[in-house]
Amino acid sequence: MFWLLFCIFFAACFGAGITGGLFAPGPWYRQLTKPWFTPPDWVFPVTWMVLYICMAVAGARIAMAPNNGIAMAFWSLQIAFNGLWTPVFFGLKNIRLGMAVVGFLWLFVLSSILAMWQVDLIAALLFVPYLLWVSIAAALNAEVWRLNPEVARNPPEPPR
Structure with missing residues (x-):
C-alpha cells in the first residue's frame, strides 16, 4: 500500500515539477540582475528531485x-x-505575484509540517528541507524584485 501511495504522491509532485520544463527561465530571466546567493542552474533540478521524493514519502506516510x-x-x-x-x-x-505565491507556499509548507507533526514525526521532518529550500526561493524572489524594480513594476506582456 505504501508504494502505491508513494507513486500517487510522486505523480502529484511530478505534475508540479513539470511546470519547470513548460515555463523555463529563458532569456528574460537571464537578463535580470540576480543576488549573489543565486545557486548555479544545475542545483535546481537536483534539489527539487530530492525534495519531491521526500514530499512523496511524507505524503504516503500521512495518507x-x-x-x-x-x-x-x-x-x-x-x-x-x-x-x-x-x-x-x-x-x-x-x-511581484511570484512573491505572493511563494509567500503562500512557504506558509502552507510550514502549516504542513505543523499538521504532520501531530500525525507522523518522520513525515514532518521530511518537509523541513523543503521549508528551507522554499525560504531560499522566497529570498531569491524578493531580491530579484529589489534588484529589478522596473521589471517588477512593469512585467512584459505574456505571449498570446
Whole structure:
C-alpha cells in the first residue's frame, strides 16, 4: 500500500515539477540582475528531485496514518502553490505575484509540517528541507524584485 501511495504522491509532485520544463527561465530571466546567493542552474533540478521524493514519502506516510485530514489538506495546498509559482514567475514574468505565491507556499509548507507533526514525526521532518529550500526561493524572489524594480513594476506582456 505504501508504494502505491508513494507513486500517487510522486505523480502529484511530478505534475508540479513539470511546470519547470513548460515555463523555463529563458532569456528574460537571464537578463535580470540576480543576488549573489543565486545557486548555479544545475542545483535546481537536483534539489527539487530530492525534495519531491521526500514530499512523496511524507505524503504516503500521512495518507496511511489515522486522523490525517488536516495534514492531507495542507499537503494538497502546498503542492498546488508549488506548481503555481513557475508559471507565474517565468510564464507571466510577474515578479511581484511570484512573491505572493511563494509567500503562500512557504506558509502552507510550514502549516504542513505543523499538521504532520501531530500525525507522523518522520513525515514532518521530511518537509523541513523543503521549508528551507522554499525560504531560499522566497529570498531569491524578493531580491530579484529589489534588484529589478522596473521589471517588477512593469512585467512584459505574456505571449498570446
